[in-house]
Amino acid sequence: xxxxxxxxxxxxxxxxxxxxxxxxxxxxxxxxxxxxxxxxxxxxxxxxxxxxxxxxxxxxxxxxxxxxxxxxxxxxxxxxxxxxxxxxxxxxxxxxxxxxxxxxxxxxxxxxxxxxxxxxxxxxxxxxxxxxxxxxxxxxxxxxxxxxxxxxxxxxxxxxxxxxxxxxxxxxxxxxxxxxxxxxxxxxxxxxxxxxxxxxxxxxxxxxxxxxxxx
Numbered sequence: 365x366x367x368x369x370x371x372x373x374x375x376x377x378x379x380x381x382x383x384x385x386x387x388x389x390x391x392x393x394x395x396x397x398x399x400x401x402x403x404x405x406x407x408x409x410x411x412x413x414x415x416x417x418x419x420x421x422x423x424x425x426x427x428x429x430x431x432x433x434x435x436x437x438x439x440x441x442x443x444x445x446x447x448x449x450x451x452x453x454x455x456x457x458x459x460x461x462x463x464x465x466x467x468x469x470x471x472x473x474x475x476x477x478x479x480x481x482x483x484x485x486x487x488x489x490x491x492x493x494x495x496x497x498x499x500x501x502x503x504x505x506x507x508x509x510x511x512x513x514x515x516x517x518x519x520x521x522x523x524x525x526x527x528x529x530x531x532x533x534x535x536x537x538x539x540x541x542x543x544x545x546x547x548x549x550x551x552x553x554x555x556x557x558x559x560x561x562x563x564x565x566x567x568x569x570x571x572x573x574x575x576x577x578x579x
Contacts, residue, residue, distance in 0.1 A: 433469040451503030456567040463542030510554030
């Protein structure tokens with residue numbers, strides 16, 4: 365059957381509009397959680413009808429951003445998993461893998477809890493929580509991390525600390541490329557400060573090498 369002329373460019377344009385709307389929504393919601401859909405449409409350079417054609421309401425837009433964040437987070441969990449590394453280095457790798465995801469989607473945490481519910485947030489974060497808990501359990505067994513808190517509880521505490529540090533970056537009170545947070549995470553897990561700094565710096569160099577383009 366002959367392919368209808370012009371249909372593919374229309375679909376391509378629709379995909380481009382959707383991606384631009386989502387990118388703009390991330391930025392504008394980060395600046396103002398109460399920004400209206402009409403304001404997002406103007407900032408994205410599309411008419412109101414185009415935005416509502418993709419996202420019929422605020423909840424639909426937030427759900428799309430949440431699903432985008434969920435997929436990005438799952439990819440970061442895979443990228444940040446280092447089961448062959450010692451537990452302290454494995455935790456540092458994971459912290460560095462999570463940082464850009466949290467930096468990009470930090471505004472979603474509060475919005476999703478308010479608009480989509482705590483259960484949806486827990487569903488999105490579940491892969492990361494499970495992965496961190498597994499690293500902490502291994503490190504506790506090996507004597508690398510402290511044991512006065514159960515691993516799932518410690519994982520929740522580290523998550524809350526990371527969110528708080530992301531908020532400080534958002535307000536401008538903290539500048540971080542993930543290294544400070546990785547160090548703080550290791551210290552909170554029970555690694556001595558000097559060792560935590562050495563591990564985080566070494567892993568940071570390895571991460572840069574791993575992500576550098578081929579010469």
